[in-house]
Amino acid sequence: MIDLSHRITSGMTVFPGDPEVTTGPALTLARDGVAVERLELGSHTGTHVDAPAHTIAGGRTIDRVSLDELTGEALVLEAAAGAEIAERSGIGAAALGLGELARVPPIVLIRTGWDRRFGEASYLRHPHLEAEAAERLLELGMRVLGVDFLNPDPTPGPGEEADFPVHAAVLGADGLIVENLRGLEQLGRTARVGFFPLPLAGGDGAPVRAVAW
Structure with a gap:
């Protein structure tokens, strides 16, 4: 099995404004x-899944998401074909070769290699998926979008206003988003994967253990 999850540690990278992560001993052997x-952390800590309730009023919560939805064959799409991706750049349908596809499986993973910057300041300046690409993937059959960076939408810098068109498209279609994957270069064009979230009652999302077989 291949672990596609970032370890949860104190002070790890989180989306700006999310709760900081703190871990430490509550009880000791001695x-x-x-x-x-x-553990002190937010529901969107590290490698995690966004349930529709994250951005959609009345959307499904994470405890209403079946594990069957988060397990199965995935298509791995490589953005920019291994080339260095510019900070804050958009990834469109053409870059992913969507024009050549007649159908995709329910789980689609976008590989950029940006996971190598996890923990660095530049991780927040990640590339993002363009809304038209997300909408096209939904038309082709995608139900779960996974990315190896912080957020499929642009993460706002200081003083910038947040905008979430990809979240609106995918979660608005009752789909799911998995963020902060790592190690997708270990997978082929297709892979059998599973994302196993904490069953938080009424949760808008949850950390996952992400694996590939």
């Missing part, structure tokens, strides 16, 4: 006879 870690 003092309490057992070791228990205290």
Whole structure:
């Protein structure tokens, strides 16, 4: 099995404004006879899935998402064919070769290699998927969009206003988004994958253990 998840650690990268991540001992073997870690984090920490409720009023919550939706054969689309992708650049349908596809499986992963910058300041200046590409993927049959960067929409810089057209398209269609994947270069054009979220009651999303077989 191939682990496609970032480790959860104190101070790790989060979307601007999200809760910071803090981990540390709550109980210790020396003092309490057992070791228990205290976790403080947001529902969209690290490698995680966005449920429709994340941006859609009345949308499905994560505990209403079937694991069957998050497991199966995935198509891996490489943006820019291995070339260096410019910061904040848009990834359109042509860059992904969508014009050559008549159908896609329900799970589609976008590989950019940006996961190598996780933990660096430049990680927030990631490329993004253009709305027309997301809409085309939905037309071709996609139900789950996975990306190896922070956010399929542009992440706003200081003083910039956030805009989420890809979230609106995918979550608005009752689909799902998996963010902050890593290691997609280990996969071929297709791969069997699974994303297993914490079953947070009424949750708008949850961290996942993302794996490929």
